[in-house]
Amino acid sequence: MRARPTLEKVAARAGVSRATASRVINGSTRVAPQIREAVNRAVEELGYVPNQAARSLVTQRADSIALVFPEPATRVFSDDPTFAGIIRGVSMEIEKADKQLVLMLTGLEGGYQRVERYATNGHVDGVIIASMHGTDPLPAILTRRGVPVVCSGRPGAPNSLPYVDMDNSGGAERAVAHLVEQGRRRIATIAGPQDMIAGIDRLNGYRDTLRDSDRRSIIAVGDFTRESGVIAMRQLLADDPEIDAVFVANDLMALGALRTLRGAGRRVPDDVAVVGFDDIPAAAYAEPPLTTVRQSTVEMGRRLARMVLDLEEKAQLVLPTELVVRESTKKP
16 A cells, blocks of 8 residues: 655655645745745645644644534424525535535534534634524624634624624515505514514514504414414414415415415415515415515525635625515415
8 A cells, every 4th residue: 555645755855844844735825935836746746635633733723614503403404495505605605715514403402512512622613603593602602712603693682793694674574565565454474483583573574564554463473384384374364364465484484374375265365465585496386476585595604604714894794685576466
């Protein structure tokens, strides 16, 4: 078996000291260009691969970024494409930066402690926390331990942590204003979880718009799953059978609401108009096609990664949303 090339052999081939070869391989800019070129040429000729563990001791970098979802695996790997969009966007930028993405979940018992140990023991250079619930303590804990943290969504408690969020309130306002402009009078909502900023902000946008239009709020709460949309829509119809529109805080719940409305003999949009939020692929193929608020979770993932890599200029960023009108709200 051919012996693995060593750093000493690279240094000898380049005609430099071992320390100089090490500095070049570890990215130091305090080396003359011709020496860097000689060392890099020797690395290529010998097929030298740095020992990552030893390199980390020198550079104090793990060349890895953790993406943490405070959710069980059944939720992250469900039919909700939101998670896949964030993972895709993050991985695009992490790979471009020649770093490794580490996916971590905290749904099982001891999950938070496991993430804290892993991150603070130097295994990653930064942490992205997505899908946070309530005043999640993990961002503050890791920040105090010196680990760079970026949050997906505005943190629940006021602080200076970097984050990337969507214009959830503005998107909800545009969705409900669309229903008001159509002359809908009894506009209900299926709100998202009220321990998540997206759920809170979308409900606030709904309430603010109805308050300005002199209409009363009619509210049920789901958990962003399709089944919760089914149940919440049943509750709304039982509470107020005269509902003529519903703004739903995400598309999966809206698909569940459409199912309930069909089962109750309510025509969409003739009897009840429906608006979702997300613009997942299934929204365009719903029956009828779903009017929704478009957001790009892939772009959110990209910006989160750029922020934790210190490539993003802004430390707190809100991305725009867009109302996409389809048949579920068009007047007959």
